[in-house]
Structure formats: C-alpha cells, structure tokens
Amino acid sequence: MGIELIIGAIKAVVIVVMVLNLAGLLLWFERKGSALIQDRVGANRAAVFGIGRRLGLPNLGLMNTLLADPIKLFTKEDFAPDGADRFLHGLAPFLALFPVLVAFAVVPIGDVLKIGSYSINLQAADLNVAALYILATLGVGVYGIALGGWASNNRWALLGGIRASAQMISYDLAMGLAIIAVVITYGTLDLQEICRIQGGVWFGWIPRWGILVQPVSFILLLTAGMAESKRVPFDLPEGESELVAGYFTEYSGGKQAVFMMTDFAEIVLVSVLITTFFFGGWQVPWLYRDGFHFPGGAYLALPNVVVAIAGVAAFFIKTLVFCWLQILVRWTLPRFRYDQLMRLGWKGLVPLGLANLLVTAFIVVAVEAKY
Amino acid sequence: MPLWLFIFLAVVAIIGAFGVIIQRSPVHCLLALALTLFDIGVLFIGLGAETVGFLQIIIYVGAIMVLFLFVIWLLNLQTEADGGGHLALKFFGSTAAAALAAELFVFFSKAAAPTARMGLVAKDYGSIELLARMLFSDYLVGFEVTSVLLLAAIVGAIALARRTPAELVRSGSTVKSGSGARCRRRWAISWG
Amino acid sequence: MPTPLGYFMGLSAVPFAIGVAGVLIRRNIIVMFMSIELMLNAVNLAFVTIGRRMASMDGQVIVFFVMTVAAAEAAVGLGIIISLFRNRETVNADELNLLRW
Numbered sequence: 001m002g003i004e005l006i007i008g009a010i011k012a013v014v015i016v017v018m019v020l021n022l023a024g025l026l027l028w029f030e031r032k033g034s035a036l037i038q039d040r041v042g043a044n045r046a047a048v049f050g051i052g053r054r055l056g057l058p059n060l061g062l063m064n065t066l067l068a069d070p071i072k073l074f075t076k077e078d079f080a081p082d083g084a085d086r087f088l089h090g091l092a093p094f095l096a097l098f099p100v101l102v103a104f105a106v107v108p109i110g111d112v113l114k115i116g117s118y119s120i121n122l123q124a125a126d127l128n129v130a131a132l133y134i135l136a137t138l139g140v141g142v143y144g145i146a147l148g149g150w151a152s153n154n155r156w157a158l159l160g161g162i163r164a165s166a167q168m169i170s171y172d173l174a175m176g177l178a179i180i181a182v183v184i185t186y187g188t189l190d191l192q193e194i195c196r197i198q199g200g201v202w203f204g205w206i207p208r209w210g211i212l213v214q215p216v217s218f219i220l221l222l223t224a225g226m227a228e229s230k231r232v233p234f235d236l237p238e239g240e241s242e243l244v245a246g247y248f249t250e251y252s253g254g255k256q257a258v259f260m261m262t263d264f265a266e267i268v269l270v271s272v273l274i275t276t277f278f279f280g281g282w283q284v285p286w287l288y289r290d291g292f293h294f295p296g297g298a299y300l301a302l303p304n305v306v307v308a309i310a311g312v313a314a315f316f317i318k319t320l321v322f323c324w325l326q327i328l329v330r331w332t333l334p335r336f337r338y339d340q341l342m343r344l345g346w347k348g349l350v351p352l353g354l355a356n357l358l359v360t361a362f363i364v365v366a367v368e369a370k371y
Numbered sequence: 372m373p374l375w376l377f378i379f380l381a382v383v384a385i386i387g388a389f390g391v392i393i394q395r396s397p398v399h400c401l402l403a404l405a406l407t408l409f410d411i412g413v414l415f416i417g418l419g420a421e422t423v424g425f426l427q428i429i430i431y432v433g434a435i436m437v438l439f440l441f442v443i444w445l446l447n448l449q450t451e452a453d454g455g456g457h458l459a460l461k462f463f464g465s466t467a468a469a470a471l472a473a474e475l476f477v478f479f480s481k482a483a484a485p486t487a488r489m490g491l492v493a494k495d496y497g498s499i500e501l502l503a504r505m506l507f508s509d510y511l512v513g514f515e516v517t518s519v520l521l522l523a524a525i526v527g528a529i530a531l532a533r534r535t536p537a538e539l540v541r542s543g544s545t546v547k548s549g550s551g552a553r554c555r556r557r558w559a560i561s562w563g
Numbered sequence: 564m565p566t567p568l569g570y571f572m573g574l575s576a577v578p579f580a581i582g583v584a585g586v587l588i589r590r591n592i593i594v595m596f597m598s599i600e601l602m603l604n605a606v607n608l609a610f611v612t613i614g615r616r617m618a619s620m621d622g623q624v625i626v627f628f629v630m631t632v633a634a635a636e637a638a639v640g641l642g643i644i645i646s647l648f649r650n651r652e653t654v655n656a657d658e659l660n661l662l663r664w
C-alpha cells in the first residue's frame with residue numbers, strides 16, 4: 001500500500017510538471033513559429049548577462065519567452081477592478097486551469113515499465129471510465145471562463161465570457177460525439193486499453209491506428225478541440241480586434257499568466273487526446289513489448305526499459321506534431337464570425353457526429369455478428 | 372471509502388448546501404450548488420457507481436448549472452439588497468427544516484442497517500456496460516419515454532423563452548422591412 | 564476503515580432538509596429552484612446508497628432517470644422563469660401575487 005501510494009504520487013507530480021513544461025515550450029513554439037510563418041523575426045533580444053550573444057543565442061528567443069516573460073507576469077501588480085467581485089475575480093483563472101490539468105491524470109504516457117519486481121503502468125490514474133472523466137473535466141472547464149468574464153465588472157468581458165461559455169458547451173457536444181464513436185469502435189472507455197488495442201498490424205504491415213478506422217471522428221475531435229480551447233479560427237471570445245481581450249480583459253500579471261497557461265495546456269490536452277485515440281498513443285509501429293517485429297520478418301530484441309522509453313518518446317513526438325498543427329492553423333486561418341461558429345457547431349459538427357456514430361454502431365454490430 | 376475522506380466530503384457538501392440558501396448573490400449561490408453537486412458526484416464514485424458519478428458531474432455541474440448561470444445573466448439579477456423582512460417565516464422555516472433534518476437523519480441512518488458495510492459487489496459494478504444492459508432490458512420503456520420527455524422539454528423551453536418576431540420588432544432588436552432579403556444576401560456572401 | 568452505509572444515508576438527509584429550508588426561506592425564485600435541485604441530488608445519493616446495499620444496479624438506473632428528468636425540468640422551469648420575468652420584471656416571489664386573494 002505504501003509503495004503504491006508513493007509511485008502514484010510520483011506519477012501525478014511527473015505528469016503535472018510535464019504538462020506545465022510543455023505549456024511553456026508551446027509558448028516558445030508559438031512565438032517563434034508564428035514569426036516563421038509571418039516572415040518576421042520574433043523575440044530575439046533577451047539574454048542573461050550577455051551570455052551567448054556572440055553565438056547568436058538570443059535569436060532563438062528562449063530567454064525571452066521562458067525566463068523574461070514569466071518573471072514579468074508574476075511580478076506585476078495584482079489587482080481586481082473597481083466594483084468587481086474580488087473573490088471570483090481571483091478564483092476564476094484557477095477554476096479554469098484546474099480541470100485542464102487534472103484531465104491529464106488519465107492520459108497514458110507509455111506501456112508498463114518494469115523496475116525490479118514492480119510493474120508501473122505509465123498512467124497516473126487507471127480509471128476504467130477514463131473517457132467519461134475527460135468529458136467531465138471539459139464540462140467543468142466552462143466555469144472559469146464564464147466567471148472570469150462576469151467577475152470583471154466590464155461589459156466587454158461579460159460579452160466575451162458569455163460567448164466563450166456558449167461556444168464551449170456547444171463544442172463539448174461535438175467532442176463528446178467524436179469520443180463516443182471511438183469508444184464504440186474499441187469497446188472500452190479506458191485510455192490505456194485503447195492505446196494497447198492500437199498495437200498490432202493489419203495485412204502484416206499497416207499499424208492498427210485509430211485514424212484508419214475513424215477518420216471522421218478525427219476531424220471532429222480536432223475541430224471541436226480547437227473550438228474548446230478557443231483558438232483561432234474560433235477565438236471570437238477573446239477577439240483581439242473586437243473585444244479588447246474578451247473575457248480576460250481585466251486580468252493582468254499572475255492571473256493572466258494562469259489563463260494563458262490554461263490556453264496552452266488545453267492545446268496539449270487536445271493533442272494528447274488525438275494522439276491517444278487516433279494515432280496509437282505511445283505505440284511505435286512494429287514495436288512490441290519484447291522488441292521490434294518488422295514486417296519483413298526481422299526481429300530485434302530490446303530490454304523493457306528501452307521499449308518503455310521508446311513509447312514515451314513516441315508519445316511526445318506525436319503530441320508535439322499536433323501542437324504544431326494547431327499553431328499552424330492558428331496563424332493561417334481568419335477568425336469565424338460568431339453566428340458562423342455556432343452554425344458550424346450545431347448544424348455542421350453535431351449532425352456529422354451523429355451520422356458517424358450511427359455508421360460506426362452499424363459496422364461494429366455487423367462485424368461482430370459474423371462471429 | 373475511507374472514513375476520513377467521507378467526513379471531508381460530507382463537510383464540504385453541508386457547507387455548500389448552506390451556502391446555497393444563505394448567500395445573497397445568486398451567482399454565489401450557484402457556485403455553492405455546483406460545489407455541492409460535484410461533491411455528491413464524488414460520493415457516488417466512492418460508492419462504486421462510477422458511471423453515474425461522472426454523469427452527475429457532466430450533466431449537473433457541466434450543463435444544468437451553466438444553464439442556470441446563463442439565465443441569471445440574462446435576467447441580470449443583482450445581489451439582493453434587502454436581507455431582512457419575513458423574520459417569522461425565516462424562523463419557523465428554519466425550525467421546521469431543522470426538525471425535518473433531525474428526524475430524517477435518525478430515520479435514514481437506521482434504514483440501511485446502521486453498521487452495514489459496503490458488501491462485496493461484482494467486479495464491474497457501476498460500469499457502463501451493466502448500466503446500459505439494465506437500461507436496455509429491464510428499464511427500456513422508461514428509457515424511451517425519457518427521450519420523448521427530453522424532446523418535449525426542449526420544445527417547451529424554446530416555446531416559453533423565445534420572443535416572437537413581432538415582439539423583437541417592437542422591442543427594437545430587429546429591423547422589420549426587407550430584412551429577410553438582406554439576411555439571405557449577407558449569408559450568401561459569408562459562405563461564398 | 565470503510566464507511567458504514569448508514570453514514571451515507573444520514574448525509575443524504577441533511578442537504579434534503581437544507582433544500583427544504585431554502586425553498587421556505589428564500590424569496591428569489593431562482594434560488595428556490597436551486598434548492599429544489601439540491602433536494603433532488605440528496606435523494607439521488609440515498610438511491611445510490613441503497614442500491615449499493617442491495618448490491619444491485621437498480622439504484623443507479625433510477626438515479627440516471629432522476630438526473631434526466633431533473634435536466635428536463637430545469638430547462639422548462641427556467642423557461643417559465645424567463646417568461647415570468649419578461650412579463651412581471653421581477654423574480655421575487657412576494658411580488659408575483661396576481662393569483663392571491
């Protein structure tokens with residue numbers, strides 16, 4: 001009992017630290033990546049005591065985003081606007097961040113890692129209703145945004161908050177439908193099981209990844225996920241040219257930092273969900289627990305630690321690819337108008353999700369009925 | 372579920388419930404209620420009913436409470452200014468509710484056999500398969516009727532809360548003449 | 564040490580009574596409505612506990628139905644409140660007294 005508690009606590013801490021670090025890394029991706037896309041330079045000034053200036057290190061912008069910006073944000077004055085609800089104004093950013101961080105508890109980073117006689121399942125919480133848990137945390141995530149907008153005593157913030165929460169609950173539905181279709185295909189709600197089922201190959205060489213079985217769900221989840229995290233093209237709630245900064249107009253300093261962290265943590269969450277459901281999670285093609293089994297018949301035996309680390313590395317690479325995809329989409333597409341956004345959600349994605357669900361259910365029953 | 376965890380959740384639930392009825396601002400009441408419902412969802416999970424527990428969080432905390440929040444904003448309800456008045460009602464109401472609480476507490480605690488522990492249940496108790504199996508076999512009629520009920524509720528809520536186009540024109544939110552053609556043309560431009 | 568089920572049942576009585584007090588004491592219709600939801604959830608807890616005692620899924624199925632009906636009722640009830648507000652400009656139960664003698 002004691003050792004399991006310690007292992008569980010270590011896993012939880014590792015995952016939270018990993019997510020927060022990824023969020024910071026994504027901030028850097030975003031600044032330099034957007035600069036690359038927009039044909040400009042981006043952040044390139046900050047350096048610590050001039051170290052590396054001859055080598056051109058400040059041009060990478062790392063000091064800027066990873067050191068200077070957080071220090072600036074967290075040492076700013078912390079205030080609540082006049083007439084605003086102080087308690088809610090302070091609570092809202094954390095209420096927004098909390099569900100996104102705890103959603104990572106059920107995400108499987110890798111297969112089992114055998115240390116001595118312990119098999120550690122590389123997943124912080126082994127729930128067998130993990131997909132429902134993800135939907136629950138996404139539903140609770142609406143509160144921080146809505147209250148942040150309302151508690152600012154500012155009509156533009158309130159408008160942004162209302163739009164954001166309406167958008168989030170609409171696209172919650174589309175996401176739920178996409179996830180349900182995937183769950184029906186795999187027959188289980190447990191994310192680690194879903195990753196494991198995506199091992200193996202078809203026809204000897206095609207890995208059994210979810211995207212080949214559920215392409216429509218992939219599109220749905222990607223779109224709905226980007227709308228959930230209020231990224232462009234769905235970022236009307238924080239419409240920079242229209243609502244000043246939408247629901248976080250009246251936030252500065254540490255609270256704004258927490259809101260931005262929420263934004264980036266949600267990008268990571270959506271990428272992680274897409275990776276787990278559709279791209280095999282930590283599965284490396286042709287890598288099984290004892291080593292590589294290549295399609296030609298070649299076999300390479302590997303110790304368990306190497307297999308586990310390869311799985312974790314594969315997971316991170318896939319997640320970063322999808323984070324980059326979302327950043328790319330952000331700096332490419334213009335923003336949707338609010339009624340277009342709502343129309344897409346309710347009249348486009350929800351019927352598509354339902355049709356997908358119907359077809360998936362038919363096919364699953366038909367395939368099983370053969371046996 | 373360990374006793375210390377239960378005591379913690381029980382205290383949070385009771386504080387949340389008091390928060391609902393005592394606080395002046397409707398939004399604060401709503402947040403207290405959301406906390407209580409979340410807490411009860413966790414209690415469900417502790418009792419082994421995982422699916423129902425998470426469904427409670429998804430449906431109640433994630434959807435119904437947000438609906439309440441929207442209505443509070445739509446009606447622009449402020450913090451209630453006068454907290455006094457109706458002292459007799461409050462006194463007798465509280466006393467009656469306290470008596471009810473005491474009686475129910477004693478009654479319910481003994482209802483499940485006071486020292487009954489959580490017995491052993493099937494390994495997949497509370498899983499979504501078992502729940503679905505029961506819903507689609509023993510309780511099928513209820514399930515189908517509930518879906519019709521939800522449809523009726525949706526139609527009813529829209530019918531109650533909408534404003535007819537005539538009312539919208541009267542309140543100045545819409546321009547009447549020629550708006551149909553202009554809307555269609557604008558839509559064509561935005562999609563084209 | 565696992566918790567005896569009687570504790571859960573006793574706990575379910577308390578939010579129920581608090582909900583009753585809320586309906587009696589508060590005059591704001593939305594808060595009264597919230598107290599009703601509180602009562603419904605206390606009863607849900609009792610159902611799940613008894614279901615666990617009987618080691619059967621019936622309690623959870625009933626809770627499922629109660630949740631669905633409560634959602635429908637919340638939607639319609641809030642529609643009524645909106646409609647009422649549009650006509651009477653108030654949500655204070657004391658001022659909604661057209662049908663009183």
